[in-house]
Amino acid sequence: MxxxxxxxxxxxxxxxxxxxxxxxxxxxxxxxxxxxxxxxxxxxxxxxxxxxxxxxxxxxxxxxxxxxxxxxxxxxxxxxxxxxxxxxxxxxxxxxxxxxxxxxxxxxxxxxxxxxxxxxxxxxxxxxxxxxxxxxxxxxxxxxxxxxxxxxxxxxxxxxxxxxxxxxxxxxxxxxxxxxxxxxxxxxxxxxxxxxxxxxxxxxxxxxxxxxxxxxxxxxxxxxxxxxxxxxxxxxxxxxxxxxxxxxxxxxxxxxxxxxxxxxxxxxxxxxxxxxxxxxxxxxxxxxxxxxxxxxxxxxxxxxxxxxxxxxxxxxxxxxxxxxxxxxxxxxxxxDWMGRPRQVEAIETQLVQCTTAPNTENLRTTIGPRYLRYLELHLDHISYAGQLYGNGRANTPSDRLYFVQQQDPEAALELIQNSPYYRAGVYSECTVTPFTTLLGNTLDGVAWPQNAIYPRE
The missing domain is CATH 2.120.10.30 (TolB, C-terminal domain)
Structure with missing residues (x-):
């Protein structure tokens, strides 16, 4: 102006x-x-x-x-x-x-x-x-x-x-x-x-x-x-x-x-x-x-x-x-003088959440290397994977989250259910929820137009 x-x-x-x-x-x-x-x-x-x-x-x-x-x-x-x-x-x-x-x-x-x-x-x-x-x-x-x-x-x-x-x-x-x-x-x-x-x-x-x-x-x-x-x-x-x-x-x-x-x-x-x-x-x-x-x-x-x-x-x-x-x-x-991130396309992602079964500590240790390698082999679809701790990090993880890209909900759930942890019984259940990625440093931008934060009329 x-x-x-x-x-x-x-x-x-x-x-x-x-x-x-x-x-x-x-x-x-x-x-x-x-x-x-x-x-x-x-x-x-x-x-x-x-x-x-x-x-x-x-x-x-x-x-x-x-x-x-x-x-x-x-x-x-x-x-x-x-x-x-x-x-x-x-x-x-x-x-x-x-x-x-x-x-x-x-x-x-x-x-x-x-x-x-x-x-x-x-x-x-x-x-x-x-x-x-x-x-x-x-x-x-x-x-x-x-x-x-x-x-x-x-x-x-x-x-x-x-x-x-x-x-x-x-x-x-x-x-x-x-x-x-x-x-x-x-x-x-x-x-x-x-x-x-x-x-x-x-x-x-x-x-x-x-x-x-x-x-x-x-x-x-x-x-x-x-x-x-x-x-x-x-x-x-x-x-x-x-x-x-x-x-x-x-x-x-x-x-x-x-x-x-x-x-x-x-x-x-x-x-x-x-x-x-x-x-x-x-x-x-x-x-x-x-x-x-x-x-x-x-x-x-x-x-x-x-x-x-x-x-x-x-x-x-x-x-x-x-x-x-x-x-x-x-x-x-x-x-806005600080600059704006570039505009990128929104990424449709599936959030898969798996609950850890009780008394599986030894099983997790045994299966762990195979599970980790399975995740590495599917990095083309898994953008994030991490653990939730219900009562602090000193305790057993209560849930694990997977953000799966370029897959529909059914395929994303199947990807995680095919992992060694699920097949060996470390997880008691897994669910899937659609998740749209709009912002994050891995996106190198934002998935909304400038007028979303700068309305003019």
Whole structure:
């Protein structure tokens, strides 16, 4: 999916006094940030408020697990709010510093970025039950913000003040620079506005929003995982978090402008939700994953903490579901830069399972050499053969499994029943079950099309 370069939504001359400072939430610095002079067309989509939260809450980020469970970070209290697909809500976990970015590994492990009021930066990992596994101080970081899964166990983290994308390895707990670039720096004329903010992977590249510079930067991923040359693909648009649809549309939150917008690869753009739909102070969004909500995005915000003209105008932040009419991208599909296995034909296999007869230990020892040689002579049909142990490897095998290829069920069963073990009485019975081989290193590929894991419609 190729984006047209240098798509500019000109910023207007009329300033809007706002306070967008996650670096110092207690103060309210004034920055002159202009709304777009050329306002995008407004095409509102159906919206539904699912939950409201206490006034003053700063809902910062959102991820959705494979079962539809929503996790939301709260910047002030350090809470991770959990909401199941059925609408049950609780506090999944809480730390003693403010939380910002949130990510989820392929195994379901949650990772969050956070910051103390004194400026220290942290990465947190949580167990399945919400227990804090560890907190990792990152003294070299400026302000850790959004994060994206880069490969299993490894995340990329946008740093909003240092012009850096960090690479974090869960296993080694090492944090190293992945990219430093001027396009990620804060705007020197608006130093309290975040630079690099949201970060996502899409079709072999990393995309990063820069709120202060009003840009979206694309960084191609090289074959070895290193960054290519960054390229600004959108400018003049203030975005916080974002997500891609399967067709390549970029859905973004505008935070201080209280809206959700869509940027298309051809440069067209439109507003699909405003404060009237509940997205006041929109900070983050994510696509649904279940059959009933795969064409929806879920949006959170801060209720206008940084955009309200007065404290009285701050509203309760909401979790809003927007029906956008197209699919998002499964997180696993964003890792396509790592390469895909080649497509192969599915192999029809028969699984033959044989039960070991009792009190046959001596018989197995006697017949064993002939049995093993029989298997060797039929390697053209037997792809795997192995043993099941009902009570641990120290005990007698309870069953043996044979994966037999290029044979119909009757022929596969006959092949094993003709073996010395069966004919001598080592096995009490053998059964056969059809088995289709779809994946395995012996296949040197996968037997399903790419669209099986990357649906586009």
């Amino acid at each position: 190729n984006f047209r370069n240098n798509v500019v939504l000109m910023l207007g001359a009329v300033g809007l006094a706002i306070a967008l400072s996650p670096f110092s939430l207690a103060s309210k610095p004034e920055e002159n940030v202009s709304p777009p002079l050329v306002q995008p067309p407004v095409e509102l989509v159906p919206a539904r408020t699912l939950a409201t939260y206490p006034r003053g809450y700063f809902l910062e980020n959102i991820v959705i697990d494979v079962d539809g469970t929503i996790y939301i970070t709260e910047n002030k209290t350090g809470q991770i709010i959990r909401r199941t697909f059925n609408g049950e809500a609780d506090i999944f976990s809480q730390v003693d510093v403010g939380l910002a970015g949130l990510g989820i590994d392929v195994n379901g492990t949650l990772i969050a970025t956070g910051h103390a009021e004194t400026g220290e930066q942290y990465i947190f990992e949580f167990a399945e039950d919400g227990t804090l596994e560890y907190e990792l101080a990152v003294p070299e970081a400026g302000f850790l913000n959004g994060l994206a899964l880069f490969r299993p166990g490894v995340f990329l983290i946008a740093d909003s003040t240092s012009g850096t994308v960090w690479q974090f390895d869960r296993q080694t707990q090492q944090v190293v620079p992945w990219l430093r670039h001027d396009s990620l720096n804060p705007n020197p004329d608006m130093p309290t506005i975040p630079g690099a903010n949201g970060i996502k992977l899409f079709e072999g590249a990393v995309y990063i929003t820069n709120s202060g510079q009003g840009t979206v930067t694309r960084v191609p991923i090289q074959d070895d995982g290193s960054p290519g040359e960054p390229e600004v693909i959108f400018s003049g648009i203030v975005l916080d978090d974002f997500a891609f649809s399967a067709t390549g549309n970029l859905y973004g939150t505008t935070h201080i402008f209280n809206s959700v917008v869509v940027l298309s690869p051809d440069g067209n753009h439109r507003t699909i939700a405003t404060a009237e739909q509940g997205v006041t102070g929109s900070t983050a969004l994510a696509f649904g994953v279940n059959e009933s909500d795969r064409h929806s995005i879920y949006v959170v915000g801060d209720g206008g903490i940084f955009s309200a003209s007065s404290e009285e105008d701050i509203v309760e932040p909401e979790l809003v579901q927007l029906d956008v009419g197209e699919l998002g991208i499964p997180q696993e599909a964003t890792l």
